[in-house]
Amino acid sequence: MPAEHACPSPSTAPPEDRPLSxxxxxxxxxxxxxxxxxxxxxxxxxxxxxxxxxxxxxxxxxxxxxxxxxxxxxRHHWAAFELQEVAAGLNRDLARAEADPAAFLRRFSDTILTFVTETDQIAFIRLVVAESRRLPWIATEFYDLGKAPLVETFTACLRHMTETGALRCPDPELAAHQFLGLIQEFVIWPRVMAIGPDAMRLPPTGVVVEEAVAMFLSRYAPATS
Amino acid sequence: MPAEHACPSPSTAPPEDRPLSxxxxxxxxxxxxxxxxxxxxxxxxxxxxxxxxxxxxxxxxxxxxxxxxxxxxxRHHWAAFELQEVAAGLNRDLARAEADPAAFLRRFSDTILTFVTETDQIAFIRLVVAESRRLPWIATEFYDLGKAPLVETFTACLRHMTETGALRCPDPELAAHQFLGLIQEFVIWPRVMAIGPDAMRLPPTGVVVEEAVAMFLSRYAPATS
DNA sequence: GGCCGACTAGACTGGACAGTGCAGCCCAAA
DNA sequence: TTTGGGCTGCACTGTCCAGTCTAGTCGGCC
Missing domain, CATH: 1.10.10.60 (Homeodomain-like)
Structure with a gap:
């Protein structure tokens, strides 16, 4: 590491954006x-x-x-995320969502679950955790490019559904994180920690999603139902 | 690593339990x-x-x-956990808990929160994640000695409260993980990932706990309330 | 005094690995 | 045919570090 402290490296600056041979x-x-x-x-x-x-x-x-x-x-990995597409998909669902919030939550779960498995997120999270002390930019970029957009889109959906009366979330951002927590506790973190599913016998993913949806709605479904 | 594959190392065997000078x-x-x-x-x-x-x-x-x-x-770190004490504390609370499940959940949250901060769990989790590929025993031991006992005790409490009618959890183990997920999403994982709380403006811990309790009870409180 | 066990100090080996320098090859464009 | 850029192959440097060896110190104990 010759120039370790030579360049301030603004931590989110894109120093090299050539076309890549x-x-x-x-x-x-x-x-x-x-x-x-x-x-x-x-x-x-x-x-x-x-x-x-x-x-x-x-x-x-x-x-x-x-x-x-x-x-x-x-960077190359993150650039390939195409999160806009995911967000667009969510927004497209939104119309139907107002009629059936449960279905929307299920679809959102499917989206993040396939996103996680298809893009090696488990291994990437492991890498981020392992290297974030030495290379602090990695955590920031992971959050800004990976998780934050997802949370924001989901939050926006919850807010919109609250405004139309399909849901009743006083704090949509908190609710979004809560829902994610209900899923990730079973699906993400055991794998990140490399605790075999054999060790902590986990319920199948379908059950996890259903239970998360049920819990979420029992808290945030509008009173008049 | 001279004897890498020489000794099968049963992964949970305690090879050295001398008094430690x-x-x-x-x-x-x-x-x-x-x-x-x-x-x-x-x-x-x-x-x-x-x-x-x-x-x-x-x-x-x-x-x-x-x-x-x-x-x-x-091993030395984990041996110092004194999880029995924590479990005993939880069980002691259980009598009062039947009258007031919310208070019990709050107390449980406090317990794990102080446990996490007082025993450097964040740094330890990071270490486990970083090294678990190379040293698989580390994840197993972490789970068996650290998390599993906590989850089991908590599960037992939820089951007991269900039996006495203070709660209505068809699957107490799943419910226990759900509650943990609701807390950890805000308190543990952002720190493990080294995402500054500044980056994802998080609600204060008190709010997180209150909202987790509220969500949990809106799902699992007995119908007749 | 002599023995012993715990600890020390430092030199040394061997291997891994980041990074450099350089001579040469292939190929496309001029 | 020449030139230049991208790529190769290899030798080499310097550094870091796990693990070993050895000679020596110190304190307690017989």
Whole structure:
């Protein structure tokens, strides 16, 4: 780490947004797999280069340092999120949601559940937790690019449903986090902690979602029902 | 790691349960602080020895390897939990709880909240997440010695309150996890992820607990109230 | 005094790994 | 055909660190 304290690094600045050559993409794909599987310290640039089918020197030519590769890998991953699409999907559901909040909550659960599994979120969360002390920007970016938009969209939906009378949430943001907590306690954190589902016999996901919806609505469904 | 695959290491076996000399305790205290602050890879035995005011060779004499020091540190930490005391406290509350489930839930929340802050659980969870891939025993032990007893005691309380009619939980274990999820989403995970409370403006803990209690009871309070 | 066990101090080995330098190769464009 | 850029392969440096070895100190105990 030559320039550790040389550059202030504004923590959210996008210093490198070149188009990314094909070779660079090969490297990022390889490093994503390896970093997710083994963590930052568990991977060296020899392995990344070999896995990408590229000379190690090329990695240095394109990225300059191991940390830069790691950073680029994270950005590249997050850039592929297409959270707008998720948000659009949620908003599209909103019309029907006013008639049936339970169905909306179920659909939202499905959305985040597939998002989590399809984008390796478990491994990414593990990486964020493991490296956030050394590389503080990683936690900030993860939150800003990953979780915050999801929570905000969901909050907006809850607020809208409250305004139309389908729900009664005095504090939609708190309610959003509560609902997420009801799901994640069963689905995310045991996996992040690598506690086998065998150790803590968990109910199937369908039950978790149904129970979360039931609890949420028993608190926030409008009184007149 | 000389004997990596030599010994099957039954993953929960307690290989070393000597009384622990004063020097060993000094080393464990030092290594606990350092491992919590910097992670496994972020600490070398020179630092541990220096911090303990002891020669590096002494560390090897007493523990044999870095991983053994780490393991002993974890065990020593977990052995100090005195979870029985917590459980006893909960059970003592149970008599009053039948009259006032809300008060019981508040007291339970306080218990786990002080437990979490007083025993550095945040840093420990981070360590577990970071190292659980390399050292799988760490997750198992953390769960068996830390979380499982708490969940079981809480579950037993909920079941008992259901039997006496103070509550109506068809599945007390699921309900216990739900309540924990409602609290931890706000109090534990943001800190584990090192997302500053500034980034995701969180409600104060008191509000979190009150809202969790309210939601829990609106779902599980007996119908006749 | 002599023995012993706990601890110390420091040198040393061996391996892993980030990062650099450089000569050369391939290929496309001029 | 020449030139230049992207890539390769390899050798090399410097550093960090786990783990070992050894000679020596200190205090208690017989």
């Amino acid at each position: 094909g070779t660079a993409l090969k490297i990022l794909d390889a490093s994503k797999v390896l970093f997710l599987d083994h963590g930052y310290d568990g991977v060296n640039l020899d392995r990344i280069a070999a896995h990408a089918g590229v000379a190690r020197q090329t990695v240095y030519n394109l990225f300059g340092s191991k940390e830069a590769v790691f950073r680029a890998t994270m | 004063g020097t060993a305790l000094k080393i464990l205290d030092a290594s606990k602080v350092l491992f919590l602050d910097h992670g496994y890879d972020g600490v070398n035995l020179d630092r541990i020895a220096a911090h303990a005011g002891v020669a590096r060779q002494t560390v090897y004499n007493l523990f044999g390897s870095k991983e053994a020091v780490f393991r002993a540190t974890m």
